[in-house]
Amino acid sequence: MRVMVMVKATKDSEAGIMPSAELISAMGKFNEDLAQAGILLDGDGLKPSSQGKRVAFDGPNRTVIDGPFAETRELVAGFWLWEVKDMAEALEWVRRCPNPMPGPSEIEIRPFYEAADFGEALTPEAAEQEERIRQKIRAR
Amino acid sequence: MAETETHRTIEAIFRIERARLIASLARMVRDIGLAEELAQDALVTALAEWPEAGIPQKPGAWLITTAKRRAIDMFRRNRMLARKHAEIARDPDNLSHSGTEDIEAALDDDLGDELLGLIFTACHPLLPREQRIALTLRLIGGLTTEEIARAFLSNEPAIAQRIVRAKKTLGKAGLNFEVPRAKERDQRLASVLEVVYLIFNEGYAATAGKDLTRPALCAEAQRLGRILAGLMAEEPEVLGLLALMEIQASRLAARTAPDGSPILITEQNRARWDHLMIRRGLAALQRAEELGGARGAYALQAALAACHARARRPEDTDWRKIAGLYDTLRVVMPSPVVELNRAVAHSMAFGPEAGLALLDALPDAGALRHYAPLPAARGDFLFRSGRLAEARIQFELAATLTRNEREKDLLLARASTCGG
Numbered sequence A: 001m002r003v004m005v006m007v008k009a010t011k012d013s014e015a016g017i018m019p020s021a022e023l024i025s026a027m028g029k030f031n032e033d034l035a036q037a038g039i040l041l042d043g044d045g046l047k048p049s050s051q052g053k054r055v056a057f058d059g060p061n062r063t064v065i066d067g068p069f070a071e072t073r074e075l076v077a078g079f080w081l082w083e084v085k086d087m088a089e090a091l092e093w094v095r096r097c098p099n100p101m102p103g104p105s106e107i108e109i110r111p112f113y114e115a116a117d118f119g120e121a122l123t124p125e126a127a128e129q130e131e132r133i134r135q136k137i138r139a140r
Numbered sequence B: 001m002a003e004t005e006t007h008r009t010i011e012a013i014f015r016i017e018r019a020r021l022i023a024s025l026a027r028m029v030r031d032i033g034l035a036e037e038l039a040q041d042a043l044v045t046a047l048a049e050w051p052e053a054g055i056p057q058k059p060g061a062w063l064i065t066t067a068k069r070r071a072i073d074m075f076r077r078n079r080m081l082a083r084k085h086a087e088i089a090r091d092p093d094n095l096s097h098s099g100t101e102d103i104e105a106a107l108d109d110d111l112g113d114e115l116l117g118l119i120f121t122a123c124h125p126l127l128p129r130e131q132r133i134a135l136t137l138r139l140i141g142g143l144t145t146e147e148i149a150r151a152f153l154s155n156e157p158a159i160a161q162r163i164v165r166a167k168k169t170l171g172k173a174g175l176n177f178e179v180p181r182a183k184e185r186d187q188r189l190a191s192v193l194e195v196v197y198l199i200f201n202e203g204y205a206a207t208a209g210k211d212l213t214r215p216a217l218c219a220e221a222q223r224l225g226r227i228l229a230g231l232m233a234e235e236p237e238v239l240g241l242l243a244l245m246e247i248q249a250s251r252l253a254a255r256t257a258p259d260g261s262p263i264l265i266t267e268q269n270r271a272r273w274d275h276l277m278i279r280r281g282l283a284a285l286q287r288a289e290e291l292g293g294a295r296g297a298y299a300l301q302a303a304l305a306a307c308h309a310r311a312r313r314p315e316d317t318d319w320r321k322i323a324g325l326y327d328t329l330r331v332v333m334p335s336p337v338v339e340l341n342r343a344v345a346h347s348m349a350f351g352p353e354a355g356l357a358l359l360d361a362l363p364d365a366g367a368l369r370h371y372a373p374l375p376a377a378r379g380d381f382l383f384r385s386g387r388l389a390e391a392r393i394q395f396e397l398a399a400t401l402t403r404n405e406r407e408k409d410l411l412l413a414r415a416s417t418c419g420g
Helices: A021-036 A087-096 A123-139 B003-029 B032-053 B059-077 B079-090 B100-122 B129-139 B145-151 B156-173 B182-205 B213-231 B236-249 B275-290 B297-310 B319-332 B336-350 B352-360 B373-384 B388-401 B405-416
Strands: A002-008 A040-045 A053-058 A061-066 A076-083 A107-111
Touching (some): A002 A040, A002 A087, A021 A040, A021 A087, A087 A107, B003 B032, B100 B129, B100 B182, B129 B156, B129 B182, B145 B156, B297 B319, B319 B336, B336 B373, B352 B373, B373 B405
Antiparallel strands (some): A040 A076, A053 A061
8 A cells, every 4th residue: 555654844844944964864774774675655855834835725716825834733844655565564664763853743644545445436437537538549 | 552553563563574584584594494483483472572561662673683592592402403503603693692782783784685685595596486486475575375375366275385395495405595696696686587577467467356466466576676676776677677567557557447458558548647656667767777777678678668658648659769679679588579569669660561571571470370469460550551451351360369358359340440
């Protein structure tokens, strides 16, 4: 299964304080372990939310909201994509991660939806859409 | 932590550590079966102690220390193995003053090498192919015999038998579980890569269906490929194979219709390709080429797959490049199927007459006598050249050769468009 592993923001990360050399080296080692275990697909760090924007939707209306955003603990400061056998394996790897922040911090693991999760329910429409796209491709 | 949760955690730890644990023990006791037993014993000890004492800070080091101590105890008790005992006593990796910290430091240096040694051993050319595959999935992949049996549409006793035989053969051969060097390394590496790609193809060849175990084989092969790429970052063909698997796997969701029928690459919904896998595949291919491996058989096949992956729309496909890659591949990896695919590529790049000329000059046409794609391709070239009557005969011939009902209908439909 594929999971997204999100490093949550802290006051420090939101302030744009860069990690120490020790942390960078510990993270480098951890990333190497992930790669050598064959589970690391992707990952990166995100700049503070002060450099981000949100778009609020309400019916036909779109409103742009400039960062920074208030609820620091709910923001994402970085992420990985891992391919693991199950949630227990993902959890065990997260336990081995060095604390990604100077102070207390949190990491959240979220599994991706997979085709099997949609089951039979979506199959007819999906089939129809698929067929439409194929026709279009053939017609070109 | 609730007890079941602790057990789940221990099992996850064990899954993560198992292959390295067995690798390390195998090199010490020179016996895969015994190494597996010692690893299992360490797990049983962990299951007994950890729920009470808590999970150690470095669970991997704890498991290895425990298992190695047990191995030494066993050797001490067993006078029949006095010689091996002496070998271990001389081992510089002596455990008498073993703080886990020392072991941890030693582990980091050796573990990769030990794991690689185990992979090379499990894929030893001494073993028949099916045994290599089963043993690799069991030891490195950590699949149970039941899972392997399900994946290969076989039964559990048959797979168990394969693994037992493989261990016996390896035991008799008196191997040292080292990573082979120099000339032997190339030959042995080819066997490792072959095993990984066979596992991948076993999963890839299976079209849809309810049983998700087979796509899981692709995932397992990709994981093995990534592990190998981590351990042998300078081997271009390792990266070539990884690139090939990642790019092919990017199409897993798009290559079958909901009813299970296969969809041609030119007709697939490219929005459903896994672009993360494509990006990873292209990056691995680029590294393989930078390392001078562009002419490797796997890198060439990856480069072919990459031509399709790079095209946003089917009509953007660089068929001239594909034709050129097949010109090289037929030299590196000669096979009648490569020749046929080369003819198809040339027909797309330079017109149907070019394809026909190559088919007429096919060096080993006899080998493809009963191969439906050959008359199907010839029919297509003839059709595109406006030679409809000849095309019809070829499509009908192909229809009699294919065992796939859907494909047969398609071929007969094409035959009927040729008029009559």
